[in-house]
Amino acid sequence: MNFDEENLYKGKDDTEIAEKKLFGNLHVDYDQSKSQAWEQLSEKITSSTVSESSPKILSFIGYKFLVAACVLLVFGTLVFCNVYTQTIICERGQHLNVELPDGSTVEINASSSLVYKPYWWNFSRTVNLDGEAYFQVKKGSAFTVNSKYGCTEVLGTIFNVYARGNQYEVLCVSGKVGVKARGGLSKSVFLEANEFAVLNNGKLLKTTEVNSSTVVGWKDLQFNFTSKPLKMVIKEVERQFDVDIKFDKNLIYTGSFNKTKSVESTLNLICLPFNLKFVKTGKNTFEIVDKN
Amino acid sequence: MTHKEFKFCFENYFDAIRNYIYYRSGDAELASDIAQDAFMKLWEKQKLFVKGKTKSLLYKIAGDIFISHVRKMNNQRTFLEGVKFAFSSPDDDNNIDYTELKEYYEKALGKLTENQRTVFLMNRMEGLTYKEIATCLDISVKAIEKRMSKAIAELKKNIKI
Numbered sequence: 001m002n003f004d005e006e007n008l009y010k011g012k013d014d015t016e017i018a019e020k021k022l023f024g025n026l027h028v029d030y031d032q033s034k035s036q037a038w039e040q041l042s043e044k045i046t047s048s049t050v051s052e053s054s055p056k057i058l059s060f061i062g063y064k065f066l067v068a069a070c071v072l073l074v075f076g077t078l079v080f081c082n083v084y085t086q087t088i089i090c091e092r093g094q095h096l097n098v099e100l101p102d103g104s105t106v107e108i109n110a111s112s113s114l115v116y117k118p119y120w121w122n123f124s125r126t127v128n129l130d131g132e133a134y135f136q137v138k139k140g141s142a143f144t145v146n147s148k149y150g151c152t153e154v155l156g157t158i159f160n161v162y163a164r165g166n167q168y169e170v171l172c173v174s175g176k177v178g179v180k181a182r183g184g185l186s187k188s189v190f191l192e193a194n195e196f197a198v199l200n201n202g203k204l205l206k207t208t209e210v211n212s213s214t215v216v217g218w219k220d221l222q223f224n225f226t227s228k229p230l231k232m233v234i235k236e237v238e239r240q241f242d243v244d245i246k247f248d249k250n251l252i253y254t255g256s257f258n259k260t261k262s263v264e265s266t267l268n269l270i271c272l273p274f275n276l277k278f279v280k281t282g283k284n285t286f287e288i289v290d291k292n
Numbered sequence: 293m294t295h296k297e298f299k300f301c302f303e304n305y306f307d308a309i310r311n312y313i314y315y316r317s318g319d320a321e322l323a324s325d326i327a328q329d330a331f332m333k334l335w336e337k338q339k340l341f342v343k344g345k346t347k348s349l350l351y352k353i354a355g356d357i358f359i360s361h362v363r364k365m366n367n368q369r370t371f372l373e374g375v376k377f378a379f380s381s382p383d384d385d386n387n388i389d390y391t392e393l394k395e396y397y398e399k400a401l402g403k404l405t406e407n408q409r410t411v412f413l414m415n416r417m418e419g420l421t422y423k424e425i426a427t428c429l430d431i432s433v434k435a436i437e438k439r440m441s442k443a444i445a446e447l448k449k450n451i452k453i
Contacts, residue, residue, distance in 0.1 A: 022393055023416040028314050029378040032324045037310075038302055041328055045298070045335055 093242030
Protein backbone atom coordinates (compact mmCIF):
# COMPACT_ATOMS: atom_id res chain seq x y z
CA MET A 1 0.00 0.00 0.00
CA ASN A 2 1.64 3.19 -1.09
CA PHE A 3 1.39 6.51 0.56
CA ASP A 4 -1.23 8.01 -1.72
CA GLU A 5 -3.63 5.14 -1.37
CA GLU A 6 -3.29 5.09 2.36
CA ASN A 7 -4.01 8.75 2.44
CA LEU A 8 -7.11 8.27 0.33
CA TYR A 9 -8.51 5.62 2.64
CA LYS A 10 -7.64 7.65 5.61
CA GLY A 11 -9.34 10.66 4.12
CA LYS A 12 -12.48 8.71 3.40
CA ASP A 13 -12.58 7.29 6.87
CA ASP A 14 -12.23 10.70 8.33
CA THR A 15 -15.17 12.14 6.42
CA GLU A 16 -17.33 9.20 7.26
CA ILE A 17 -16.45 9.28 10.90
CA ALA A 18 -16.98 13.00 11.01
CA GLU A 19 -20.32 12.64 9.30
CA LYS A 20 -21.50 9.88 11.60
CA LYS A 21 -20.34 11.78 14.62
CA LEU A 22 -22.02 14.92 13.41
CA PHE A 23 -25.38 13.35 12.68
CA GLY A 24 -25.26 11.32 15.83
CA ASN A 25 -25.05 14.53 17.79
CA LEU A 26 -27.76 16.40 15.95
CA HIS A 27 -31.47 16.71 16.45
CA VAL A 28 -34.27 18.74 14.96
CA ASP A 29 -35.31 21.66 17.08
CA TYR A 30 -39.07 21.85 17.26
CA ASP A 31 -40.99 24.72 18.83
CA GLN A 32 -43.58 22.31 20.06
CA SER A 33 -42.38 19.66 22.47
CA LYS A 34 -43.60 16.12 22.37
CA SER A 35 -45.56 16.48 25.60
CA GLN A 36 -47.26 19.60 24.26
CA ALA A 37 -48.21 17.72 21.15
CA TRP A 38 -49.62 14.89 23.24
CA GLU A 39 -51.69 17.28 25.31
CA GLN A 40 -53.21 18.81 22.23
CA LEU A 41 -53.83 15.45 20.68
CA SER A 42 -55.41 13.84 23.74
CA GLU A 43 -57.66 16.87 24.09
CA LYS A 44 -58.89 16.42 20.55
CA ILE A 45 -59.35 12.72 21.10
CA THR A 46 -61.36 12.97 24.30
CA SER A 47 -63.61 15.60 22.76
CA SER A 48 -64.32 13.34 19.82
CA THR A 49 -64.27 9.97 21.57
CA VAL A 50 -67.98 9.78 22.28
CA SER A 51 -69.07 10.70 18.81
CA GLU A 52 -66.22 8.88 17.18
CA SER A 53 -66.10 5.43 18.67
CA SER A 54 -69.77 4.58 18.94
CA PRO A 55 -70.57 5.02 15.22
CA LYS A 56 -67.61 2.81 14.40
CA ILE A 57 -69.17 -0.10 16.24
CA LEU A 58 -72.52 0.66 14.68
CA SER A 59 -71.01 0.83 11.25
CA PHE A 60 -69.38 -2.54 11.80
CA ILE A 61 -72.76 -4.04 12.54
CA GLY A 62 -74.15 -1.98 9.68
CA TYR A 63 -71.52 -3.49 7.42
CA LYS A 64 -72.76 -6.97 8.28
CA PHE A 65 -76.29 -5.88 7.61
CA LEU A 66 -75.23 -4.36 4.34
CA VAL A 67 -73.64 -7.60 3.20
CA ALA A 68 -76.67 -9.57 4.29
CA ALA A 69 -78.96 -7.12 2.53
CA CYS A 70 -76.92 -7.32 -0.66
CA VAL A 71 -76.96 -11.11 -0.64
CA LEU A 72 -80.67 -11.08 0.01
CA LEU A 73 -81.25 -8.58 -2.74
CA VAL A 74 -79.27 -10.56 -5.30
CA PHE A 75 -80.91 -13.78 -4.22
CA GLY A 76 -84.35 -12.17 -4.26
CA THR A 77 -83.78 -10.75 -7.71
CA LEU A 78 -82.70 -14.14 -9.02
CA VAL A 79 -85.72 -15.82 -7.49
CA PHE A 80 -87.99 -13.13 -8.85
CA CYS A 81 -86.48 -13.47 -12.34
CA ASN A 82 -86.87 -17.23 -12.15
CA VAL A 83 -90.41 -17.18 -10.83
CA TYR A 84 -91.87 -14.25 -12.71
CA THR A 85 -93.72 -15.43 -15.78
CA GLN A 86 -95.50 -13.67 -18.54
CA THR A 87 -98.60 -15.31 -19.95
CA ILE A 88 -99.96 -14.51 -23.36
CA ILE A 89 -103.45 -15.76 -23.98
CA CYS A 90 -104.91 -15.73 -27.43
CA GLU A 91 -108.70 -15.74 -27.22
CA ARG A 92 -110.99 -17.61 -29.53
CA GLY A 93 -111.33 -16.01 -32.93
CA GLN A 94 -108.00 -14.18 -32.61
CA HIS A 95 -104.48 -14.57 -33.89
CA LEU A 96 -101.54 -13.00 -32.07
CA ASN A 97 -98.03 -12.10 -33.07
CA VAL A 98 -95.62 -12.03 -30.15
CA GLU A 99 -91.99 -11.03 -29.99
CA LEU A 100 -89.90 -12.74 -27.33
CA PRO A 101 -87.07 -10.91 -25.47
CA ASP A 102 -84.37 -12.10 -27.89
CA GLY A 103 -86.25 -11.13 -31.02
CA SER A 104 -87.69 -14.55 -31.79
CA THR A 105 -91.25 -14.28 -32.98
CA VAL A 106 -94.22 -16.46 -32.27
CA GLU A 107 -97.51 -16.47 -34.08
CA ILE A 108 -100.19 -17.83 -31.82
CA ASN A 109 -103.33 -19.43 -33.14
CA ALA A 110 -106.78 -18.92 -31.67
CA SER A 111 -107.52 -20.28 -28.19
CA SER A 112 -103.90 -20.89 -27.25
CA SER A 113 -101.69 -19.71 -24.45
CA LEU A 114 -97.98 -19.12 -24.19
CA VAL A 115 -96.08 -18.77 -20.91
CA TYR A 116 -92.48 -17.67 -20.59
CA LYS A 117 -90.05 -16.03 -18.13
CA PRO A 118 -88.97 -12.69 -19.59
CA TYR A 119 -86.30 -11.96 -16.95
CA TRP A 120 -84.89 -15.46 -17.06
CA TRP A 121 -84.69 -15.44 -20.83
CA ASN A 122 -80.91 -15.03 -20.98
CA PHE A 123 -80.44 -18.18 -18.91
CA SER A 124 -82.90 -20.43 -20.61
CA ARG A 125 -85.15 -19.86 -23.55
CA THR A 126 -88.15 -21.89 -22.54
CA VAL A 127 -91.81 -21.40 -23.30
CA ASN A 128 -94.85 -23.39 -22.28
CA LEU A 129 -97.41 -23.78 -24.99
CA ASP A 130 -100.99 -24.94 -24.90
CA GLY A 131 -102.56 -24.76 -28.34
CA GLU A 132 -100.94 -24.06 -31.63
CA ALA A 133 -98.15 -21.68 -32.49
CA TYR A 134 -95.65 -20.98 -35.23
CA PHE A 135 -92.13 -20.18 -34.02
CA GLN A 136 -89.38 -18.27 -35.75
CA VAL A 137 -86.44 -18.66 -33.39
CA LYS A 138 -83.32 -16.48 -33.49
CA LYS A 139 -80.07 -18.42 -33.42
CA GLY A 140 -78.64 -18.88 -29.95
CA SER A 141 -78.81 -21.27 -27.04
CA ALA A 142 -81.36 -24.06 -26.83
CA PHE A 143 -84.93 -22.97 -27.27
CA THR A 144 -87.47 -25.27 -25.68
CA VAL A 145 -91.20 -25.46 -26.18
CA ASN A 146 -92.91 -27.43 -23.44
CA SER A 147 -96.41 -28.80 -23.79
CA LYS A 148 -98.47 -31.24 -21.85
CA TYR A 149 -97.55 -34.26 -23.93
CA GLY A 150 -94.25 -33.38 -25.49
CA CYS A 151 -91.41 -30.97 -25.75
CA THR A 152 -89.56 -29.56 -28.72
CA GLU A 153 -86.02 -28.33 -28.59
CA VAL A 154 -84.25 -26.26 -31.21
CA LEU A 155 -81.30 -23.93 -31.58
CA GLY A 156 -82.60 -21.54 -34.16
CA THR A 157 -85.09 -22.41 -36.82
CA ILE A 158 -88.72 -22.14 -37.89
CA PHE A 159 -91.29 -24.68 -36.79
CA ASN A 160 -94.94 -25.15 -35.90
CA VAL A 161 -96.21 -26.83 -32.76
CA TYR A 162 -99.75 -28.10 -32.35
CA ALA A 163 -100.57 -29.13 -28.80
CA ARG A 164 -104.27 -29.36 -28.10
CA GLY A 165 -106.00 -31.85 -25.83
CA ASN A 166 -104.00 -35.03 -26.06
CA GLN A 167 -102.72 -34.26 -29.53
CA TYR A 168 -99.17 -33.21 -30.15
CA GLU A 169 -97.81 -32.43 -33.60
CA VAL A 170 -94.67 -30.69 -34.69
CA LEU A 171 -93.73 -29.51 -38.14
CA CYS A 172 -90.27 -28.33 -38.97
CA VAL A 173 -90.27 -25.63 -41.64
CA SER A 174 -86.52 -25.03 -41.78
CA GLY A 175 -83.44 -26.07 -39.83
CA LYS A 176 -83.57 -28.98 -37.41
CA VAL A 177 -85.65 -29.61 -34.32
CA GLY A 178 -85.71 -32.34 -31.70
CA VAL A 179 -89.06 -33.58 -30.43
CA LYS A 180 -89.59 -35.69 -27.36
CA ALA A 181 -92.70 -37.19 -25.87
CA ARG A 182 -93.26 -36.33 -22.26
CA GLY A 183 -93.12 -38.96 -19.52
CA GLY A 184 -92.54 -41.87 -21.87
CA LEU A 185 -89.25 -43.56 -22.47
CA SER A 186 -89.25 -42.74 -26.16
CA LYS A 187 -86.17 -41.18 -27.63
CA SER A 188 -86.03 -37.77 -29.21
CA VAL A 189 -87.10 -37.63 -32.83
CA PHE A 190 -85.14 -35.23 -34.98
CA LEU A 191 -86.93 -33.43 -37.75
CA GLU A 192 -85.39 -31.71 -40.71
CA ALA A 193 -87.04 -29.23 -43.03
CA ASN A 194 -90.55 -30.27 -44.12
CA GLU A 195 -90.68 -33.22 -41.75
CA PHE A 196 -93.56 -33.79 -39.41
CA ALA A 197 -94.00 -35.66 -36.13
CA VAL A 198 -97.25 -36.81 -34.56
CA LEU A 199 -97.70 -38.24 -31.09
CA ASN A 200 -99.63 -41.48 -31.22
CA ASN A 201 -100.22 -43.51 -28.04
CA GLY A 202 -97.13 -42.08 -26.38
CA LYS A 203 -94.95 -42.67 -29.41
CA LEU A 204 -93.73 -40.14 -31.89
CA LEU A 205 -94.24 -40.97 -35.52
CA LYS A 206 -92.26 -39.18 -38.16
CA THR A 207 -93.66 -38.38 -41.57
CA THR A 208 -91.70 -36.91 -44.38
CA GLU A 209 -94.41 -36.59 -47.00
CA VAL A 210 -95.92 -33.41 -45.81
CA ASN A 211 -96.69 -30.19 -47.54
CA SER A 212 -95.69 -27.69 -44.92
CA SER A 213 -97.83 -24.95 -46.38
CA THR A 214 -100.98 -26.96 -45.61
CA VAL A 215 -99.95 -27.37 -41.97
CA VAL A 216 -99.03 -23.78 -41.35
CA GLY A 217 -101.80 -22.53 -43.58
CA TRP A 218 -103.59 -21.23 -40.52
CA LYS A 219 -101.12 -18.34 -40.47
CA ASP A 220 -102.62 -17.13 -43.70
CA LEU A 221 -106.15 -17.93 -42.46
CA GLN A 222 -106.30 -21.07 -44.63
CA PHE A 223 -107.16 -24.25 -42.71
CA ASN A 224 -106.40 -27.56 -44.33
CA PHE A 225 -107.39 -31.02 -43.17
CA THR A 226 -106.38 -34.40 -44.50
CA SER A 227 -108.27 -37.43 -43.17
CA LYS A 228 -109.09 -35.74 -39.89
CA PRO A 229 -112.07 -36.46 -37.65
CA LEU A 230 -114.84 -34.03 -38.49
CA LYS A 231 -115.18 -33.26 -34.77
CA MET A 232 -111.69 -31.80 -34.82
CA VAL A 233 -112.52 -29.68 -37.82
CA ILE A 234 -115.64 -28.36 -36.10
CA LYS A 235 -113.55 -27.55 -33.03
CA GLU A 236 -111.23 -25.53 -35.20
CA VAL A 237 -114.19 -23.66 -36.66
CA GLU A 238 -115.38 -22.94 -33.11
CA ARG A 239 -111.99 -21.55 -32.20
CA GLN A 240 -111.48 -19.46 -35.28
CA PHE A 241 -114.93 -17.91 -35.42
CA ASP A 242 -115.60 -17.79 -31.68
CA VAL A 243 -118.82 -19.75 -31.92
CA ASP A 244 -120.26 -22.87 -30.25
CA ILE A 245 -121.37 -25.70 -32.46
CA LYS A 246 -123.27 -28.72 -31.31
CA PHE A 247 -122.11 -31.72 -33.23
CA ASP A 248 -121.82 -35.40 -32.43
CA LYS A 249 -120.88 -37.68 -35.30
CA ASN A 250 -117.83 -39.76 -36.17
CA LEU A 251 -116.90 -38.79 -39.68
CA ILE A 252 -113.59 -38.26 -41.47
CA TYR A 253 -113.03 -35.04 -43.34
CA THR A 254 -110.57 -33.96 -46.00
CA GLY A 255 -110.76 -30.41 -47.20
CA SER A 256 -110.18 -26.85 -46.19
CA PHE A 257 -111.85 -23.66 -45.10
CA ASN A 258 -110.87 -20.04 -45.07
CA LYS A 259 -111.29 -17.63 -42.19
CA THR A 260 -111.97 -14.67 -44.43
CA LYS A 261 -115.39 -16.10 -45.24
CA SER A 262 -118.35 -16.01 -42.85
CA VAL A 263 -119.16 -18.81 -40.37
CA GLU A 264 -122.27 -19.70 -42.25
CA SER A 265 -120.57 -20.20 -45.60
CA THR A 266 -117.78 -22.15 -43.91
CA LEU A 267 -120.22 -24.50 -42.19
CA ASN A 268 -122.13 -24.84 -45.39
CA LEU A 269 -118.92 -25.87 -47.15
CA ILE A 270 -118.17 -28.50 -44.52
CA CYS A 271 -121.68 -29.88 -44.23
CA LEU A 272 -122.40 -30.24 -47.91
CA PRO A 273 -120.36 -33.39 -48.73
CA PHE A 274 -121.74 -35.26 -45.70
CA ASN A 275 -125.34 -34.51 -46.54
CA LEU A 276 -125.66 -32.50 -43.34
CA LYS A 277 -127.09 -29.07 -42.57
CA PHE A 278 -126.64 -26.53 -39.81
CA VAL A 279 -129.23 -24.66 -37.82
CA LYS A 280 -128.57 -21.39 -36.07
CA THR A 281 -129.84 -21.79 -32.52
CA GLY A 282 -128.57 -18.57 -30.96
CA LYS A 283 -126.41 -15.55 -31.57
CA ASN A 284 -123.24 -17.56 -31.68
CA THR A 285 -124.49 -21.09 -31.44
CA PHE A 286 -125.14 -23.59 -34.16
CA GLU A 287 -126.24 -27.16 -34.40
CA ILE A 288 -125.40 -29.58 -37.15
CA VAL A 289 -128.01 -32.14 -38.02
CA ASP A 290 -128.90 -34.55 -40.80
CA LYS A 291 -130.44 -32.96 -43.81
CA ASN A 292 -133.50 -35.16 -43.68
CA MET B 293 -57.22 0.38 19.15
CA THR B 294 -57.44 1.23 22.78
CA HIS B 295 -56.42 4.48 24.38
CA LYS B 296 -53.47 2.71 25.91
CA GLU B 297 -52.27 1.40 22.58
CA PHE B 298 -52.66 4.84 21.07
CA LYS B 299 -50.53 6.32 23.81
CA PHE B 300 -47.94 3.64 23.17
CA CYS B 301 -47.90 4.53 19.48
CA PHE B 302 -47.48 8.17 20.26
CA GLU B 303 -44.64 7.59 22.71
CA ASN B 304 -42.74 5.40 20.30
CA TYR B 305 -43.49 6.75 16.86
CA PHE B 306 -44.27 10.44 17.19
CA ASP B 307 -40.66 11.64 16.94
CA ALA B 308 -39.93 9.40 14.00
CA ILE B 309 -43.02 10.57 12.13
CA ARG B 310 -42.38 14.23 12.87
CA ASN B 311 -38.75 13.90 11.79
CA TYR B 312 -39.80 12.06 8.66
CA ILE B 313 -41.98 14.96 7.58
CA TYR B 314 -39.26 17.40 8.57
CA TYR B 315 -36.74 15.58 6.39
CA ARG B 316 -39.14 15.81 3.52
CA SER B 317 -40.27 19.39 4.02
CA GLY B 318 -37.56 21.14 6.00
CA ASP B 319 -40.36 22.92 7.83
CA ALA B 320 -40.43 22.24 11.56
CA GLU B 321 -43.81 23.79 12.21
CA LEU B 322 -45.43 21.93 9.34
CA ALA B 323 -43.84 18.69 10.51
CA SER B 324 -45.36 19.10 13.98
CA ASP B 325 -48.78 19.82 12.53
CA ILE B 326 -48.75 16.95 10.08
CA ALA B 327 -47.47 14.47 12.64
CA GLN B 328 -50.33 15.44 14.96
CA ASP B 329 -52.85 15.19 12.15
CA ALA B 330 -51.51 11.79 11.23
CA PHE B 331 -52.01 10.51 14.78
CA MET B 332 -55.47 12.02 14.84
CA LYS B 333 -56.33 10.22 11.62
CA LEU B 334 -54.94 7.00 13.02
CA TRP B 335 -57.20 7.33 16.04
CA GLU B 336 -60.24 8.10 13.91
CA LYS B 337 -59.62 5.08 11.73
CA GLN B 338 -59.79 2.80 14.78
CA LYS B 339 -57.90 0.02 13.09
CA LEU B 340 -56.65 -2.86 15.19
CA PHE B 341 -53.19 -2.23 16.56
CA VAL B 342 -50.52 -4.33 14.91
CA LYS B 343 -47.03 -3.37 15.85
CA GLY B 344 -45.14 -3.11 12.55
CA LYS B 345 -48.19 -2.40 10.44
CA THR B 346 -49.42 0.51 12.51
CA LYS B 347 -46.04 2.17 12.26
CA SER B 348 -45.84 1.99 8.49
CA LEU B 349 -49.51 3.02 8.35
CA LEU B 350 -48.52 6.16 10.26
CA TYR B 351 -45.73 6.86 7.80
CA LYS B 352 -48.18 6.42 4.96
CA ILE B 353 -50.81 8.69 6.51
CA ALA B 354 -48.27 11.38 7.29
CA GLY B 355 -46.77 11.18 3.81
CA ASP B 356 -50.23 11.46 2.23
CA ILE B 357 -51.14 14.46 4.34
CA PHE B 358 -47.86 16.08 3.40
CA ILE B 359 -48.42 15.47 -0.30
CA SER B 360 -51.93 16.88 -0.23
CA HIS B 361 -50.57 19.87 1.65
CA VAL B 362 -47.89 20.40 -0.97
CA ARG B 363 -50.52 20.21 -3.71
CA LYS B 364 -52.59 22.84 -1.98
CA MET B 365 -49.59 25.09 -1.43
CA ASN B 366 -48.05 24.44 -4.79
CA ASN B 367 -48.27 28.02 -5.96
CA GLN B 368 -46.85 29.65 -2.88
CA ARG B 369 -44.23 27.09 -2.06
CA THR B 370 -41.01 28.57 -0.81
CA PHE B 371 -37.82 27.09 -2.08
CA LEU B 372 -36.20 24.83 0.45
CA GLU B 373 -32.94 26.40 1.53
CA GLY B 374 -31.86 23.51 3.67
CA VAL B 375 -32.77 21.65 6.80
CA LYS B 376 -31.71 23.04 10.15
CA PHE B 377 -30.38 21.01 13.01
CA ALA B 378 -29.34 21.66 16.59
CA PHE B 379 -26.62 20.02 18.61
CA SER B 380 -27.84 17.61 21.20
CA SER B 381 -24.96 18.10 23.60
CA PRO B 382 -22.25 20.69 23.55
CA ASP B 383 -19.12 19.13 22.14
CA ASP B 384 -16.09 20.68 23.77
CA ASP B 385 -13.35 19.07 21.62
CA ASN B 386 -13.72 20.78 18.29
CA ASN B 387 -17.07 22.38 18.35
CA ILE B 388 -16.13 24.95 15.76
CA ASP B 389 -15.22 22.38 13.18
CA TYR B 390 -18.50 20.64 13.59
CA THR B 391 -20.52 23.83 13.51
CA GLU B 392 -18.96 24.60 10.17
CA LEU B 393 -19.48 21.06 8.91
CA LYS B 394 -23.08 21.17 10.08
CA GLU B 395 -23.70 24.31 8.05
CA TYR B 396 -22.19 22.72 4.97
CA TYR B 397 -24.41 19.71 5.36
CA GLU B 398 -27.51 21.76 6.01
CA LYS B 399 -26.99 23.59 2.75
CA ALA B 400 -26.01 20.51 0.78
CA LEU B 401 -29.00 18.53 2.02
CA GLY B 402 -31.29 21.18 0.59
CA LYS B 403 -29.94 20.39 -2.85
CA LEU B 404 -30.88 16.71 -2.68
CA THR B 405 -34.18 15.50 -3.96
CA GLU B 406 -36.85 14.95 -1.38
CA ASN B 407 -36.59 11.18 -1.62
CA GLN B 408 -32.81 11.12 -1.30
CA ARG B 409 -32.78 13.53 1.63
CA THR B 410 -35.50 11.65 3.49
CA VAL B 411 -33.83 8.28 3.18
CA PHE B 412 -30.40 9.65 3.97
CA LEU B 413 -31.56 11.42 7.11
CA MET B 414 -33.67 8.50 8.29
CA ASN B 415 -30.57 6.38 8.08
CA ARG B 416 -28.13 8.84 9.63
CA MET B 417 -30.31 10.63 12.14
CA GLU B 418 -32.69 7.91 13.28
CA GLY B 419 -30.15 5.19 12.83
CA LEU B 420 -32.61 3.06 10.92
CA THR B 421 -31.31 0.23 8.78
CA TYR B 422 -32.18 0.11 5.08
CA LYS B 423 -34.59 -2.71 5.77
CA GLU B 424 -36.37 -0.76 8.49
CA ILE B 425 -36.69 2.25 6.21
CA ALA B 426 -37.98 0.01 3.45
CA THR B 427 -40.78 -1.38 5.64
CA CYS B 428 -41.67 2.06 7.00
CA LEU B 429 -41.99 3.65 3.60
CA ASP B 430 -43.26 0.50 1.90
CA ILE B 431 -40.63 0.49 -0.84
CA SER B 432 -37.93 -2.04 -1.69
CA VAL B 433 -34.52 -2.22 -0.05
CA LYS B 434 -33.00 -1.90 -3.51
CA ALA B 435 -34.69 1.45 -3.95
CA ILE B 436 -33.32 2.61 -0.60
CA GLU B 437 -29.80 1.55 -1.60
CA LYS B 438 -30.12 3.48 -4.84
CA ARG B 439 -31.35 6.61 -3.14
CA MET B 440 -28.66 6.40 -0.50
CA SER B 441 -25.80 6.00 -2.94
CA LYS B 442 -27.11 8.89 -5.02
CA ALA B 443 -27.52 11.03 -1.92
CA ILE B 444 -24.01 10.29 -0.72
CA ALA B 445 -22.52 10.98 -4.15
CA GLU B 446 -24.40 14.27 -4.38
CA LEU B 447 -23.34 15.32 -0.90
CA LYS B 448 -19.72 14.48 -1.63
CA LYS B 449 -19.89 16.66 -4.70
CA ASN B 450 -21.19 19.58 -2.71
CA ILE B 451 -19.09 19.22 0.38
CA LYS B 452 -15.41 19.42 -0.31
CA ILE B 453 -13.28 18.89 2.69
